[in-house]
Amino acid sequence: MADTGKIDQDAVLRARVLLLGSGRLSTWEYVGAYRVLARVSPRAYLPKLVGALTRRGYELRDQEPRVRLFAEAVDVARRIEDDRRPELLGRALESYERALFAAGRRAEGRAVCEELARSGAYGRLARVLAEEGRHAEAAALYGRHLGPEGAAASGWSLVEWAAELDAAGRHEEALAVFARLVADKRRKAAEDRTPLACLVWQLAHQARMLSAAGREAEAMAARQEALAVLTRLAGAGEPVSWSNLQAWWVTLFVLSGRPGEPAATPEAPAPPFGAYAVHGWSPDTRESFFAAIPSLEREAAALRASGDLAGLVALHRRLAIRQALRWETSGRRAEETFRPVLDEGVTLARRLGDSEGVLARALTDRALFLLAVKRYGEARRDFAEAVALQDGPARPVSPISHPTSQK
Numbered sequence: 001m002a003d004t005g006k007i008d009q010d011a012v013l014r015a016r017v018l019l020l021g022s023g024r025l026s027t028w029e030y031v032g033a034y035r036v037l038a039r040v041s042p043r044a045y046l047p048k049l050v051g052a053l054t055r056r057g058y059e060l061r062d063q064e065p066r067v068r069l070f071a072e073a074v075d076v077a078r079r080i081e082d083d084r085r086p087e088l089l090g091r092a093l094e095s096y097e098r099a100l101f102a103a104g105r106r107a108e109g110r111a112v113c114e115e116l117a118r119s120g121a122y123g124r125l126a127r128v129l130a131e132e133g134r135h136a137e138a139a140a141l142y143g144r145h146l147g148p149e150g151a152a153a154s155g156w157s158l159v160e161w162a163a164e165l166d167a168a169g170r171h172e173e174a175l176a177v178f179a180r181l182v183a184d185k186r187r188k189a190a191e192d193r194t195p196l197a198c199l200v201w202q203l204a205h206q207a208r209m210l211s212a213a214g215r216e217a218e219a220m221a222a223r224q225e226a227l228a229v230l231t232r233l234a235g236a237g238e239p240v241s242w243s244n245l246q247a248w249w250v251t252l253f254v255l256s257g258r259p260g261e262p263a264a265t266p267e268a269p270a271p272p273f274g275a276y277a278v279h280g281w282s283p284d285t286r287e288s289f290f291a292a293i294p295s296l297e298r299e300a301a302a303l304r305a306s307g308d309l310a311g312l313v314a315l316h317r318r319l320a321i322r323q324a325l326r327w328e329t330s331g332r333r334a335e336e337t338f339r340p341v342l343d344e345g346v347t348l349a350r351r352l353g354d355s356e357g358v359l360a361r362a363l364t365d366r367a368l369f370l371l372a373v374k375r376y377g378e379a380r381r382d383f384a385e386a387v388a389l390q391d392g393p394a395r396p397v398s399p400i401s402h403p404t405s406q407k
Contacts, residue, residue: 011036027056043082050077050088054095063103070096090121097124102283106269109282117141123280126160130272131285133264135167138272155181156276162209163255163274171213175206182206182222189229195242196233197249197371200226204368204383205252220391227380227387230371234380249372250328251276253365257321260314277325293322313348313358320345320365335373342366346382360389 015033018025025033034049050073057069074096077089093116100109106128113125122145129138142161146153153161158181165174182202188194203226210219255273264270271277271285281289296319303312320341327338342365349362367382 007039008036012040027052027059031056038076042079046076046080047084047088049073050080050092054092057095057099063099067096067099067103067105070099086119090116090119094121094124098283104284106282106284120145123157123160126164127272127275127280128282130160130164130167130275131264131269131282132266133270134266135164139164139168139170155184159251159255160272160274160280163258163272166209167258167273171209175209175213175215178202178206178209192239195238195240195245196229197238197242197245200229200233200371201249201252201368203229204364205256208256223387223391227383230367230376230380230383233371233376237376238374246328246333246372247276247278249368250324253324253368254321257318260318278329290322290326293319296322309348309352310355313345313352313362316345316348317361317365324369333373335375339366339369339373342369354389357390360386363389 015036018029018033019037030052031049034045034052038045038049053069053073053076057066057073060066060069070092073092074089077085077092080088093112097109097112097116100106100112110125110128113128116122117125122141126138126141129135129141139161142157142164146157146161158177162174162178162181165171165177182199185194185199185202189196189199203222207219207222207226210216210222251274254271254277258273261270261273262268269282269285269288271281271289275281277286296315300312300315300319303315323338323341327333342362345362346359346366349359352358354360363382363386367379367386370376370379370382
């Protein structure tokens with residue numbers, strides 16, 4: 001029993017009556033009651049206070065009050081003395097670091113991420129390092145936790161690891177990690193255990209990586225395999241049911257645009273390309289990425305007026321990537337709200353010609369989006385044209401064999 005000698009017993013009684021009442025309480029009333037009762041019965045009420053403080057923090061819009069509530073939740077969680085402590089402390093720390101980043105207090109937020117990483121939750125720290133351009137450190141952190149083979153890694157972790165290896169200049173290692181992801185997806189697709197759309201997106205990205213590394217014969221093979229899978233999709237549709245895989249499409253699309261963006265530095269952080277924006281980017285980098293849209297639109301208007309078509313094509317793709325991310329994360333995913341952006345990209349690229357693969361890239365971008373909205377026939381036509389521009393006439397590629405009949 002806690003020492004109640006200096007506790008206001010009237011306050012304790014009021015808190016108990018409040019909680020036992022039949023009326024609906026606000027989150028703030030719960031916070032007040034749990035603060036009082038946690039002094040009397042810490043084992044029972046400290047965990048409840050952590051939850052109430054966290055809920056109240058998410059209700060607030062002003063950043064600094066949110067930070068203070070989450071900081072209190074962390075302090076309360078540290079005082080818990082049973083097996084609930086690690087989980088509750090971890091959740092409180094995650095909320096606290098997000099609030100710190102949203103408030104522009106990156107150094108403090110990074111320190112919290114470092115504490116989380118010491119307990120095994122390394123992902124946020126790796127992404128924060130990536131945001132600050134510390135790609136070698138981020139890649140090393142992934143490597144330490146995922147192991148030399150990455151056997152137990154999720155597909156998302158492998159994409160993030162490969163992205164950081166690539167950004168650190170370790171291109172062959174990045175290709176090896178990404179190849180493991182593709183091989184796993186190919187094996188599952190052959191067993192009808194994953195949507196074919198994911199395999200196409202991953203093969204298309206693998207082809208980009210191989211081309212950038214000068215391994216053009218392998219890039220060609222990846223594109224031809226992706227075309228074969230798309231051909232099957234156009235003819236028979238998906239063998240397995242799926243509802244929402246756009247996160248995969250948009251993450252790889254955004255990652256493909258990293259070479260066109262300013263390099264990240266600690267003074268000028270950028271998004272952690274390769275991580276999904278909803279659960280991977282810090283609030284400040286996500287906000288700045290979207291906040292750049294108006295200035296990019298003004299720059300695009302100036303390029304149109306000046307007749308700089310090559311500059312406009314490049315800038316249009318930077319805008320398209322931001323608009324794609326907004327489309328996917330907004331929850332309003334009507335095809336007609338985003339497709340015109342990619343249509344314009346193809347139109348501009350046709351005017352410019354296929355100099356340096358610009359038209360092939362624009363067609364590929366549109367094809368992979370059309371795949372995301374299940375327009376398989378149209379996606380196949382665009383991708384086939386892109387492949388022909390890069391590789392010449394399509395070569396026969398054996399489709400993925402399936403042990404089960406097509407559904």
